[in-house]
Each structure stands twice: as structure tokens, then as C-alpha cells.
Amino acid sequence: MKRHKTSYFMRALVVFAASLMLVLATGTAAQAGAVAAPLAQSGGTIAVAKADSVNIRSGPSTGYPVVGSLAYGQSCPVIGRDTISGWWLLQCPNGVTGWVSPDLVNIIGDPNGVPLYTVAGPTPSQPQPQPTPPPSGWSASYFANRDLQGNPVLVQTVQDINFNWGYGSPGPSVPPDYFSARYQRTMTMSPGYYEFTLGMDDGARLLIDGQVVINDWRIGSFRQISTVRYVDGNAHNYVVEYFEDTGQAAVQLSIQPSAPPQPQPPQPQPPSGNWTVPQNQWLAQFFNNTDLAGGPAYIQYVGRGAYPLDLDWGNGSPAPGVNADYFSTKFEGVFYFDAGNYQFYSRVDDGVRVYIDNILLIDAWYDGYKEPSNTFRQLGGGNHTIRVEFYERTGTAFVRVWWSRIN
Helix, strand or coil, X not given: CCCCCCCHHHHHHHHHHHHHHXXXXXXXXXXXXXXXXXXXXXXXXXXXXXXXXEEEECCCCCCCCEEEEEECCCEEEEEEEECCCCCEEEXXXXXXXXXXXXXXXXXXXXXXXXXXXXXXXXXXXXXCCCCCCCCCCEEEEEECCCCCCCCCCEEEEECCCEEEEECCCCCXXXXXXXXXXXXXXXXXXXXXXXXXXXXXXXXXXXXXXXXEEEEECCCCCCEEEEEEEEECCCEEEEEEEEEECCCCEEEEEEEEECCCCCCCCCCCCCCCCCCCCCECCXXXXXXXXCCCCCCCCEEEEECCCCCCEEEEEECCCCCCCCCCCCEEEEEEEEEEECCEEEEEEEEXXXXXEEEECCEEEEEECCCCCECXXXXXXXXXXXXXXXXXXXXXXXXXXXXXXXXXXXC
């Protein structure tokens, strides 16, 4: 992303305009908070979300309404800081301008160079009413963009999620391309195992009580992804989110009773051989459990491709004698780095931990799709050992890890 220098006056004008909009939105200057003139000039500082979801608010406290959010690892330029609360003022590339708590972001760059503001405390805002899922059927909201942003252009109740619009759309107010949808309801099912199958063209994800259990949020032709989950007899909230890029559009959800997943019996002995940690590739050890316990069921070397580590097993087994579900893997490799600061990234389903020279850098050891990342500063030049630990519970399994040098 290119960054353009902004004069002191223009930046102050941008922040003043954003503050004025907040005043109009809440009705009075006392509610929105009075912003003083900036005291310093920003110097390219950015904030990186370090929680799964970081709310961006219209003022520097939780008393202000939410105007946007950042997922884990997403970043926005910092254009100011509140002198009272210490909250950071962000101006994101998607047009959202607002404040985030300093406890929820990492700051990259010089924090002393950003403008300072004094914002009066707000009158606590009333909680925004949320749509109540209907007792029977799904509450469906459709948006005239790919990102579920803004107000829905169509709201209705549907009995099932089983749509194939072809080259059409859900309704006259919804465009045939570049739209998105959210379906939600609360259901109580008999205790037991269920197979959830999500079909989509282009991308979709399924959440149960806010936890992502299926995630294939990408452009692509129609496909189906399944996972088996245990459901107790309590009420749970189910949400399907979907987006359409171009071409044909379809989304489907099927929920069927299922037998419990049966882990395959472990191999008593791993393949023999003199295994050592290699240079510029990986030594991979596979275990028939989710916690790297006991001896490996299979060992092999894995080469690097477009990314240092990039494996997608779908719903299948990762190696001979290894379970398709309920397995874990340890990857170790030696890689050369120039001296400097590095950003490490990952894209996994389910859990991952990333170490550099036995220093834990990324820790996301829990179920579901995720894209955690972290920064390692002042890495010395030369060879370093990277270790990636991964586990798969049920459903699709993939792991991608890569890094890049940053200024």
C-alpha cells in the first residue's frame, strides 16, 4: 500500500470533519466529545489488531457506538491519540475512522509522533437493538456489497437456506453481483452428533454461538464443505454468512444427524530412518491425536513452494496411517534470514503455534478457521529454526505459514 504525506493542516481538517460527523450523529457536542487541536504530527504509525475482533468506536471509550471492526492481524494507520484515555484514532483504508482501545492493538512505528487530542467523556450510548431471530425459520439480511457492511437492502424470513439464484439475485433491491447475506436463528436440537454441510458459490462460513466451524470465504465455483459436531440439548445461535462476487450465486445449509467421528487406530511404529531437521524445507511428524502426544505415526520431509509451508488436506488424511480428523503435526526447518524486522503470518484450520528458535511467536491453539500473525523485531542475520505445530479436530484441514521482512 502506498502512503502519502499529509500536511499538518489537512490532517487536522480530516480529524475535525470526522469529529463533526460524530457530533451530528449523537446530537450534541457534549455527547460526541470536544476535540482539541492536534499537538504533534503523525509519522506513518499503524495499529495492528491483537484480538480476534477489535471494535472501532466513534469516540475514545466503550461508551461510544461501534462504527467498524478489525479482525486479528488487520491494521490501520494511526492519526491521533486521546490524552485522557490513551485510545488511538485510526483512519482505515475502507473509509472507517474511529477509536480503538490501546489494550487491543499493537503499535508499529513511533507512537510519540502522532497528534494528541483531548476528548470529553461521552454520555453513555444506548445499546443498539439487534434483530431477533424468528422462532421458526431464519432471519435473512441482504447487503448491496460483498462485506456485510451498512444497512441491509432486504430483510426477510426464510424457512431453509437452500438458494440457487443462478445469474439472478435474492430480490429487486439486491444486485446480481457483489452482494452478501447473513442468516441467523436460534435452535434447540436433541443432543447428539450432527453433520453440517455448507454449499456455496462464491464464499460462505458457518458460526455456532460465535465460533467459526466452517469457513471458505473466497471466490470460487460451487462446492460443499462438511463437518461433524456434537450438539447438546440447549439453545444455540446459528449464523451463516455468504458473499457473491460475479457469475452464478448459490448458498445452501444442510444439518443431518450423524454418527460420532471415529479416529483411526494409531500406527505403533513410525517409518524408520535417520531424520534430521533440514535446510530450507521441513521435517514433518504426524500424530494420531490433537496434542502431539506419544510417538509419531508418520514422518516425512516436506518441501517449500510459493509459501514456506502450504498444505491443504481438505477432508482427507495428511499421510499414510494418519487420521483424517483428530491429528496433529510438527514441522521443523532451518531457514536463512537477513537481519531485520519480520512479520509472520498463518492461515489455518484448526489450531497453530509458530516458534522461531524456540521462542513462541504465534499461539492460536483452538478450533476453527483463523489467520493469526505477529511481528518479530531485530532478528539477527543467519540461519534460524522455525517450528510450526498444528492440530486438526474435524472437517477440513489446512495450514499455511509465511513471513516477510518489514521496515
